[in-house]
Amino acid sequence: MKKQIYSVLVFALILGACTNSNTAVKPETNKQNDYLTMSTLWYQRASECRALYYQAFNFAKHSLVVNLAESKNDKPQAVVVDIDETVLDNSPFEAYSVRTGKSYSEELWHEWTDKAGAQATPGSLEFLKFAESKGVETFYISNRSVSETAVTLQNLKALGFPFADEAHMLLKTDTSIKTVRRNKVSETHEILILAGDNIGDFDELFEDRNQNFGFETVDAHRADFGKRFIILPNPMYGSWERVAFKGQRGLNPEQKNELRKEALLGYKELGN
């Protein structure tokens, strides 16, 4: 009898261990966002990322002073900043996507932005307050949708960002290309600095990446980086990623992963 009880106990223990290990295994669907793990980890945990933000905004302050001194324009002056991954850190949303396996959807994104709880990116608030102290206004040009106006303003105001009001915020209505919105600001203000994590935050000419990933366009404007254009690091997502997909839409996660790998440069592609 004792032996039987012992056997049942051992079996129960093994079963328990199996059950525990099974619960620790992520559902298969989680794998589809695994590619985001490293970039989100770097964005959240690498002090190098933090330092890059400080470096960018320190340089922005320096260039703002220089650009103000060089300005011969009578218009009031402004800096234009993107919002997501430029002044607000949405990496908790990416971390949530990795952990749950839920891919981006507008509904999921709004669940996050409705909380109005994003933190400021390192150095962004100091830079915009510095600009304000120099009499320079801030305009926020973002591809958040206009339906997110109230929660976005709430988030920016809570963090103390200057000019967090409807007059200074141009969200997306019909197109993600920001030219029309930048031109609207230019009608009344001289834009001294533009800051963003996507190269399209600076000028529409960077949107075309069909030829060699758009590298030649960047090379042709190399003198503008750090001077008029302040670029921030975002390895988690961006229009840069679509180049690997060769313009194809509706790809499933496996196809996307294959194309990402295909776009990498190895020894062979470099002729070694």
Ligand SMILES: [Mg+2]
């Ligand atoms: Mg952005």
